[in-house]
Amino acid sequence: MVAHNLSHMTMKAVVSALRQDIGDVRVFLVNQGSTDGLAQAADALYPDVVTTHHYPPLPSLAAAWNLGLSHLLEGDGGKVLVINNDVELIPETYRLLLADGGGFVTAVGVTPTAEKPFDPTVGDLSKSRPHPDFSCFLIRRWVYEKVGPFDERYLTAFCEDANYHIRMHRAGVDAKCIDIPFLHHASATINSLPVWEKERVMKQANKNRALFKREYGCEVGSPQYYALFSEGIK
Template identity: 25%
Template sequence: MSMFPHVTIIVLHWLNDQRTQRCLEALQQLDYPQYRIVLVDNGSHNGSLERLRASFPSIEILALAQNYGFAGGINPAIRAALATHTDYIFLLNNDALIAPESLRLLIAMHQQNPHIGILTPVAVYEDEPTRRAGLGFRIHRYECELIGWDERDEPEQQPHPIVLDAVFGTAMLIPRRLFERVGLFDERFFFYYEDVDLCVRARAAGFVVAYTPHVRVFHAVSASTAGIRGLRFFYLGRGRQLFFRKHRSAWQRVVYRGRELYKLFREAPFRVKYEGMANVVGYLAGSLAGLIMPVPKDR
């Protein structure tokens, strides 16, 4: 592989072209010499894609007929990229911004640590960059423990990646060989937990999942679903149930289902106070949907 391997950057767009425009403008300022940008429109049909096409005539666009969720939207672009000579896929949320040197630093980190399968920068809030917007997860038998959420961001200059069980899909650098070995994102998740699922599959195949402490991505958290009450919580609940049911044995799934049902209805009255009725109802509905769906089998 050359000093500057080729990178395909994939950005998924849905409705909000103002955020996508800022993301693409930042990407065009990268100081890395070998990359192309692919913009995937997830069935917006509101005129936003046409505006983006006019503003960025040189960027490749993949327009999908409808909203297929994160995994279903990203996968066609990944397949197309793997059919070319690209060495890496870099996935970036359209509500995230990176600095000009970010991709160069991520590639350098991966070349020094080729055993890494998924590498991500530290996510900080766009409107409060001294506060972290999550690093990733430690995965326990029946829980996902958030790491680095709402913590003060302490700049770290150490050149070593920090290993976690899973990282967020906000910004992921992934070598092509990972997809060739473990496959693409599982589209049954639609939205949320497809990133955690890919990390677990990557680790099972012998890859390492990590973040690099000296690179930042600025994230407007959950901007895509902020205007639709309960939607984010519905898919968070649904994705959680599918994830644990997919990655646990038959008897563990039985125990998990009982624990979740008890926990959901015991905590619901208290969560209304902090999250609002619409979000709690959304989470309950999504969780119940995930618990009664057929148990997914590994692909």
């Protein structure tokens, strides 16, 4: 889990991770320069949370993910569940993602509204869709070794996930999403930033989008983008 501030949401995400019914869960938290007491809360409240503190923060979400994955995938299990700090998991999430057996499998984020509250009901797990949700993904060691680390040229955040999705497809990895819902307070981190910092993040996001378009010839989410996944494995 990677976090910048939002200590109240981060702790909810941590608790939902520790309550996974698979048992023997530990959380690796990458603290990206938080100033709201997150570091102290994580270290003091939960002995099963290992926190690394970065002041100044690492230059990108990709770098933070790579830091965690490079350490954790070396363990005996050979798999890691990566989640945002603005999510809350249902207890069976990790177990069901693992039971699928795939190398890269995600749950599906649901942002509740007043008209449609969060429904924790698990759907038909025999079906999947080829649109992974990088807010909650299970990745196995063999995938990370075959595809390589996340691309750290995508600074701050934005587009590193789409880049990895394409690279997985081209490497022959079937990245998929199955119907295990998780509560997602979408865009909570960026929405919590002061105006000046939000502008900086969005400026970098535009640079990342331009980098992605130079590399792949299309914009994320466009028809041309989805057409890339109908191409043969290179």
